[in-house]
Amino acid sequence: MRRCIKEASERRGRIANDVTLIAVTKGVGINEINEAIACGITDIGENKVQEAVAKYNQLRILHSAFRTMKWHMVGHLQRNKVKDAVKIFDVIHSVDSIELAEELNKHLDRKVDIFIQVNISGEATKFGIKPDGLLEFSEHIRRLENLNLKGLMTIAPLIANPQQSRPYFRALRLLKDKINCADLSMGMSNDFEIAVEEGSTYVRIGTAIFKK
Numbered sequence: 001m002r003r004c005i006k007e008a009s010e011r012r013g014r015i016a017n018d019v020t021l022i023a024v025t026k027g028v029g030i031n032e033i034n035e036a037i038a039c040g041i042t043d044i045g046e047n048k049v050q051e052a053v054a055k056y057n058q059l060r061i062l063h064s065a066f067r068t069m070k071w072h073m074v075g076h077l078q079r080n081k082v083k084d085a086v087k088i089f090d091v092i093h094s095v096d097s098i099e100l101a102e103e104l105n106k107h108l109d110r111k112v113d114i115f116i117q118v119n120i121s122g123e124a125t126k127f128g129i130k131p132d133g134l135l136e137f138s139e140h141i142r143r144l145e146n147l148n149l150k151g152l153m154t155i156a157p158l159i160a161n162p163q164q165s166r167p168y169f170r171a172l173r174l175l176k177d178k179i180n181c182a183d184l185s186m187g188m189s190n191d192f193e194i195a196v197e198e199g200s201t202y203v204r205i206g207t208a209i210f211k212k
C-alpha cells in the first residue's frame with residue numbers, strides 16, 4: 001500500500017501542477033483511505049452513492065483534514081440516488097442525460113461542478129453522450145443554474161496498449177475546445193500518462209494507488 005502511494009506520488013511529480021489526482025476508492029477500506037489522505041490525497045472518487053455516503057460519514061469523524069477534501073462522483077448516477085449524492089459530492093463527472101442534469105439541478109441548493117460524460121469510443125456498453133449530440137446537450141446544461149459545466153469526461157476502452165487510447169483522448173480534447181470549456185476528466189491507472197499528454201486535467205486512479 002505505502003509503496004503504491006509512493007509510486008503514485010512519484011507519478012504525480014511528473015504530472016503538471018494543473019492536473020488533479022483523484023484517488024478512486026471504490027471497494028477500498030477506511031484505513032487505506034485514511035493512509036492515502038495522510039500521504040497527501042485530497043480528492044476522493046467513488047462510483048456508488050451508498051458506499052460513498054458511508055465512507056464520507058466515517059471519514060468526517062476520523063480525519064482532521066476532511067474539510068479541505070473534495071468528493072468526486074465518477075460512476076454512473078441513477079436519478080433516484082441524486083438526493084443523497086448532492087449532499088456529499090463536490091464534483092459530478094458522469095452527467096450523461098438531460099433527465100439526470102435536471103434532477104441534479106432541482107435538488108441542489110448550491111452550484112456544483114459537473115462534467116459531461118462522453119461515449120467517445122461508441123461502445124454499446126458505455127454510458128455517455130454521443131459526440132454529435134454534445135453541443136446541444138452542453139447548451140442545455142449551461143441553462144441550469146446550479147450546474148457549473150467544467151468540462152468533459154470519458155472512459156477509454158480497455159486495451160492492452162495504452163498508446164491505443166491516445167486517439168480517444170485527443171478526440172475528447174477537440175470536443176472540449178468545440179464547446180468551450182476548461183477541463184478534461186480522463187485517464188485511469190493503465191492510461192493516465194497518455195491522457196495527461198493529451199491534456200487531461202483530472203486523472204481518476206484506483207488500482208495503481210491501492211492494489212496490494
Ligand SMILES: *Cc1c(COP(=O)(O)O)cnc(C)c1O
Pocket residue numbers: 024026047074075155188189190204205206207208
Ligand atoms: C474504477 C474507476 C476508475 C479507476 O480505475 P483504475 O483502473 O482502478 O485506476 C476511474 N474512473 C471510473 C469511472 C471508475 O469507475
